[in-house]
Amino acid sequence: MVTGAAARDVGFVGLGIMGRPMAANLLRAGHRLHLHSRSGVPPALLAAGGVPCPDAAEVARRAEVVFTMVPATPDVERVLFGPGGLVEGLSPGKAVVDASSVDPAATRSFAERVAALGCDFVDAPVSGGELGARDATLSIMAGATDAAFARVRPLLEVLGKTITHVGPPGAGQTAKVANQIVVALHIQAVAEALLFAARAGVDPERVRRALLGGFAASRVLEVHGARMTARAFAPGGRVELHRKDLALALEGARALGVALPCTAAAHALFDACVAHGDGALDQSALVTALERLAGAPVAG
Amino acid sequence: MVTGAAARDVGFVGLGIMGRPMAANLLRAGHRLHLHSRSGVPPALLAAGGVPCPDAAEVARRAEVVFTMVPATPDVERVLFGPGGLVEGLSPGKAVVDASSVDPAATRSFAERVAALGCDFVDAPVSGGELGARDATLSIMAGATDAAFARVRPLLEVLGKTITHVGPPGAGQTAKVANQIVVALHIQAVAEALLFAARAGVDPERVRRALLGGFAASRVLEVHGARMTARAFAPGGRVELHRKDLALALEGARALGVALPCTAAAHALFDACVAHGDGALDQSALVTALERLAGAPVAG
Numbered sequence: 001m002v003t004g005a006a007a008r009d010v011g012f013v014g015l016g017i018m019g020r021p022m023a024a025n026l027l028r029a030g031h032r033l034h035l036h037s038r039s040g041v042p043p044a045l046l047a048a049g050g051v052p053c054p055d056a057a058e059v060a061r062r063a064e065v066v067f068t069m070v071p072a073t074p075d076v077e078r079v080l081f082g083p084g085g086l087v088e089g090l091s092p093g094k095a096v097v098d099a100s101s102v103d104p105a106a107t108r109s110f111a112e113r114v115a116a117l118g119c120d121f122v123d124a125p126v127s128g129g130e131l132g133a134r135d136a137t138l139s140i141m142a143g144a145t146d147a148a149f150a151r152v153r154p155l156l157e158v159l160g161k162t163i164t165h166v167g168p169p170g171a172g173q174t175a176k177v178a179n180q181i182v183v184a185l186h187i188q189a190v191a192e193a194l195l196f197a198a199r200a201g202v203d204p205e206r207v208r209r210a211l212l213g214g215f216a217a218s219r220v221l222e223v224h225g226a227r228m229t230a231r232a233f234a235p236g237g238r239v240e241l242h243r244k245d246l247a248l249a250l251e252g253a254r255a256l257g258v259a260l261p262c263t264a265a266a267h268a269l270f271d272a273c274v275a276h277g278d279g280a281l282d283q284s285a286l287v288t289a290l291e292r293l294a295g296a297p298v299a300g
Numbered sequence: 301m302v303t304g305a306a307a308r309d310v311g312f313v314g315l316g317i318m319g320r321p322m323a324a325n326l327l328r329a330g331h332r333l334h335l336h337s338r339s340g341v342p343p344a345l346l347a348a349g350g351v352p353c354p355d356a357a358e359v360a361r362r363a364e365v366v367f368t369m370v371p372a373t374p375d376v377e378r379v380l381f382g383p384g385g386l387v388e389g390l391s392p393g394k395a396v397v398d399a400s401s402v403d404p405a406a407t408r409s410f411a412e413r414v415a416a417l418g419c420d421f422v423d424a425p426v427s428g429g430e431l432g433a434r435d436a437t438l439s440i441m442a443g444a445t446d447a448a449f450a451r452v453r454p455l456l457e458v459l460g461k462t463i464t465h466v467g468p469p470g471a472g473q474t475a476k477v478a479n480q481i482v483v484a485l486h487i488q489a490v491a492e493a494l495l496f497a498a499r500a501g502v503d504p505e506r507v508r509r510a511l512l513g514g515f516a517a518s519r520v521l522e523v524h525g526a527r528m529t530a531r532a533f534a535p536g537g538r539v540e541l542h543r544k545d546l547a548l549a550l551e552g553a554r555a556l557g558v559a560l561p562c563t564a565a566a567h568a569l570f571d572a573c574v575a576h577g578d579g580a581l582d583q584s585a586l587v588t589a590l591e592r593l594a595g596a597p598v599a600g
Contacts, residue, residue, distance in 0.1 A: 104500060127514035139514035141507075162513025167502050174500045175507045178493035182516035185489030185562065192485065192560045193478035196549060199556040200404060200474045202467050207441075207475045213462025214427035214439035215537075216482035218518030237515075249496060256499040258594040260492045261569075262485065262562040269561075294558040 007031050011063030013056045013079050015042060019069035021133040022159050029158040034062040060089030065152055066096050073102040080110060092118030097152050101125045103248050104173035111169030120148035121169055125176035129237050137161045143172035180245035184266045186220035191287035194228055198298045205229040224284035228298050236282035243270035307331050311363030313356045313379050315342060319369035321433040322459050329458040334362040360389030365452055366396050373402040380410060392418030397452050401425045403548050404473035411469035420448035421469055425476035429537050437461045443472035480545035484566045486520035491587035494528055498598045505529040524584035528598050536582035543570035
């Protein structure tokens with residue numbers, strides 16, 4: 001039930017692994033949800049009161065604020081501007097919140113085109129994965145004008161725990177790319193360190209625990225490091241999606257004239273994982289690509 | 301004063317930035333300290349009751365357990381086996397604890413030579429820097445036999461907060477190298493991410509704070525990330541010492557047949573910092589080498 005705020009007409013387009021639990025949390029908070037997904041609306045969301053719509057345009061006609069949560073930049077473009085897309089149903093005063101993780105530069109252009117229709121655009125990519133989506137503990141990085149951010153903030157607070165207004169439209173996506181650089185290179189750090197220890201004949205799990213007490217402490221050493229020593233590579237965040245995010249980082253960096261040497265190396269190792277058929281494994285499987293270079297595992 | 305344990309005759313050789321506060325903590329805990337340092341014994345340690353010795357050999361004659369805390373592998377070798385070195389004063393049943401951060405393979409050979417004299421050898425490198433040494437919050441990674449570890453553990457507990465017995469002699473140094481790999485690549489991760497954000501026109505400090513809420517969270521993002529955005533490069537841990545540790549990692553990796561691509565890249569950037577005259581700055585100054593590649597700072 002909505003506490004301290006009125007129920008709103010909220011749209012949600014894209015009901016995959018992330019979108020589904022996010023939409024469920026908005027329903028649980030008492031909002032009226034208008035839903036569309038290429039693969040159909042999951043029965044659980046209909047049972048909880050969600051209203052199915054034949055296309056994104058219809059979602060935009062019915063809702064005041066429309067969320068999108070789709071895999072990649074071309075998907076956002078299609079949902080917004082393709083046939084039956086959101087812009088066909090948008091009227092001045094509405095708002096679009098893109099929670100997908102996509103190209104910051106493309107996002108700035110989407111924001112301009114939506115603003116030209118008299119609507120707000122907020123990029124609000126998330127970190128925290130399926131678990132964070134379900135438990136509403138996502139970290140959300142928003143790019144928006146102050147007014148647009150204020151308007152959608154109560155909805156973002158239903159979905160996540162740490163909500164940061166990073167800057168103008170596009171800034172949320174830039175922060176998300178930065179996030180993915182940090183997470184990938186933290187995984188790379190832990191993989192190089194544990195492989196070094198294992199090959200030197202020292203128990204990598206004891207090393208991992210010893211390192212948690214000092215400056216090496218990180219959430220990745222805690223979570224992904226444990227997955228490496230336990231050989232538990234069920235996702236979690238998939239190699240192939242993280243690789244896409246690093247590709248955004250490298251394309252962006254090239255356009256900006258920035259060299260990201262370790263991001264490039266991590267991207268190559270994710271490439272190697274995908275080439276080896278491991279694209280659907282957890283990101284921590286990056287260690288297996290390093291191990292193939294060296295010829296022996298961290299553990300097992 | 302010693303609580304629940306008898307006062308012991310403890311030696312300390314090497315009274316630099318780290319050794320001095322560690323020796324002071326052992327004195328404060330009520331032990332009798334026998335001290336030697338190439339640059340003389342600091343007056344504060346004498347005032348606190350420390351006994352100066354003319355050389356390391358004399359320290360070994362007077363103490364039951366002797367700590368060494370010197371910059372690099374050749375220094376440990378000199379203090380142990382050089383003229384006036386520890387082995388001249390060691391007699392069966394004594395113990396040597398090397399808290400320096402040095403080569404794991406050399407450490408295994410030091411341990412064997414000391415064991416051949418009927419003495420224990422413990423490698424016990426530390427993480428946590430000058431502040432951790434002063435506050436006795438160091439993380440200590442020990443390599444030793446079970447009996448030798450049990451014997452020196454009460455002394456290590458005076459010096460640090462997280463004490464881990466990682467494995468046999470040399471394992472502590474291997475864990476320390478792993479620690480330095482993780483810390484260096486966490487710094488590299490934060491540097492690449494914040495530089496990317498800054499060059500994309502987004503406030504890197506806001507990005508840093510947004511990232512602390514999710515999987516990107518690390519002690520390095522917290523501490524070294526803040527130093528990068530504040531341009532506060534007073535050490536902390538020095539570039540030139542961390543570079544030495546990464547050189548140990550790369551030499552060890554080569555001997556073990558392990559490829560560490562990002563450790564190699566971070567080492568090259570630390571090299572660039574030293575070449576630029578910044579070797580005495582904090583490790584977080586690694587970001588300045590990336591910036592020179594890109595031609596613009598993270599902030600400032």
